[in-house]
Amino acid sequence: MQKNIITKKSGVHVVVLDLFSGAGGLSEGFFRAGATFIGHVEADKHACDTLRTRTAYWNLKQNNKLESYYQYLLKEISRDELWEMSGVSVSKDVIHTEIGDNTFDSITETVKANLKNKNAKKVDLIIGGPPCQAYSIVGRARMKESVACDPRNYLYKYYVRFLEEFQPKMFVFENVPGILSAANGQHFQDIKDAIDKAGYHMELQELTASDYGVLQDRKRIIIIGWKKNKRQKYYKYPEFEKIENKYLVKDVLEDLPETKPDNMIEGKGLYKSKPGSYLIEVNIRDENFNILTQHETRMHNERDLEIYKEAITAWNKDKKRLCYKELAQRRPELCTHKNKTSFTNRFNVIKADQPASHTILAHMAMDGHYYIHPDIKQLRSLSVREAARLQSFPDDFYFEGPRSSQFRQIGNAVPPKMAEQIAKKIKEIL
Incomplete structure (x- = not known):
């Protein structure tokens, strides 16, 4: 054999x-x-x-x-x-x-x-x-x-x-x-x-x-x-x-079903639409593939979700990245980190309206704050499948191991x- x-x-x-x-x-x-x-x-x-x-x-x-x-x-x-x-x-x-x-x-x-x-x-x-x-x-x-x-x-x-x-x-x-x-x-x-x-x-x-x-x-x-x-x-x-890039980051996310923190969506027939041109052209998903796997999100506490809301609003409204130091001055009840002078950019939104996202790193296995989903209605960080797509992994590529390992494998690739x-x-x- x-x-x-x-x-x-x-x-x-x-x-x-x-x-x-x-x-x-x-x-x-x-x-x-x-x-x-x-x-x-x-x-x-x-x-x-x-x-x-x-x-x-x-x-x-x-x-x-x-x-x-x-x-x-x-x-x-x-x-x-x-x-x-x-x-x-x-x-x-x-x-x-x-x-x-x-x-x-x-x-x-x-x-x-x-x-x-x-x-x-x-x-x-x-x-x-x-x-x-x-x-x-x-x-x-x-x-x-x-x-x-x-x-x-x-x-x-x-x-x-x-x-x-x-x-x-x-x-x-x-x-x-x-x-x-x-x-x-x-x-x-x-x-x-x-x-x-x-x-x-x-x-x-x-x-x-x-x-x-x-x-x-x-x-x-x-x-x-x-x-x-x-x-x-x-x-x-x-x-x-x-x-030549004719697309925006939103084109890699658009057909995936909406979800929430600490959730898993897997199975057949669960995409919310047919794949767009980008997904087909780079072999992430073709029109005949209809099995969604590992659309899994991590859990977030209520305070972090409030910060995510601030971060998404800052980008969508003013095209401005959330600064932790400024947030601490405006909404001190949300800021628990004592260090407010370094790592002030610890929260970052995936820019849906840009031709490229910031780099997907292995560190996302431990920290979702740097990879906030751009949809304020969903209010969460990226799922495993979304991170894999931003790295151009096809939807039929399956990552073994626990979720933290999956994120690490994706970020290192x-x-x-x-x-x-x-x-x-x-x-x-x-």
Whole structure:
């Protein structure tokens, strides 16, 4: 059964190893480009479960058996049954482990076994990016002095070891813009030196997600590298295809049913309208898909809801962001934080009438105040599904684990639509 599940139709397929995979936003783009994965390596259990469920989707799609996947979304079959019928339960494609000295050899052995099982000669491409908390400006501010000794600063060394071990033709290394300035630029210089020593040339650009079909002002550093050899002259940093944005943030939210705090809406036939042009064009939802999942919201107390009302009114009326210090002066009964001089922008509304929202971050797992829904009638923060849509995840993408983990997985991900544009060009080059 496993052989049948992984068999692909004829054509060119790039063989990909995915490191520090997260929930699979970057790999989703390469799945769409027809890549063959011989490993997704990820330390978080819930993200690994998400990767397995998404791999089940792609396996079943290849075999024209997506009805089984839709049964899972409707809770008509269990996750174990889904994984069993899709071949995921016997597959070792998703490797749940931390990457480190104690696990490098075992990961390598598993990847080589996967290569053999899929009749693939070698790895063409390595993708992924180490966890970015130690590089991001927000993360560095939160961790303060402890950031200097954070072990995540040095996970890039294992990425480079995988380059040395498998010698792919190319690699894609993604991270936050803060990677360039962390430790006054020393970390990035160390990364560059290590990649050069491994025999690879690299170039980078800062890409903005809103240029690639994502209604979000999210910036990422995308490093592309290729082996230094006689064919190097044929390679150059690709020009990724930009997508003209004709839409507003409201277009990603408009067909979802209204809800309230601490609520879950799931099931068939629950969308309030057919999908609009934006949702269809970026593959979030097509006209035939009618199963809503994970439209789940967190609970808020009455005081926070009053603040949300103030924040939404300030934006809708004056296009002004709520300032906590000003709120404390005007309505002191709502303000319980003693610190009124820093983090005065702790409340933020998703701007429905703008072409892009502010960045969806993993921190939203702990704090919904920064992601307030623009509809004052609903008075709540974003649902899991809404956050996923702003990251351009399709509605048939299911996130495993508790709600906090789902938000974290979404916030950490590369937007799939942006990843798809990257994958198309890398496939052309290879």
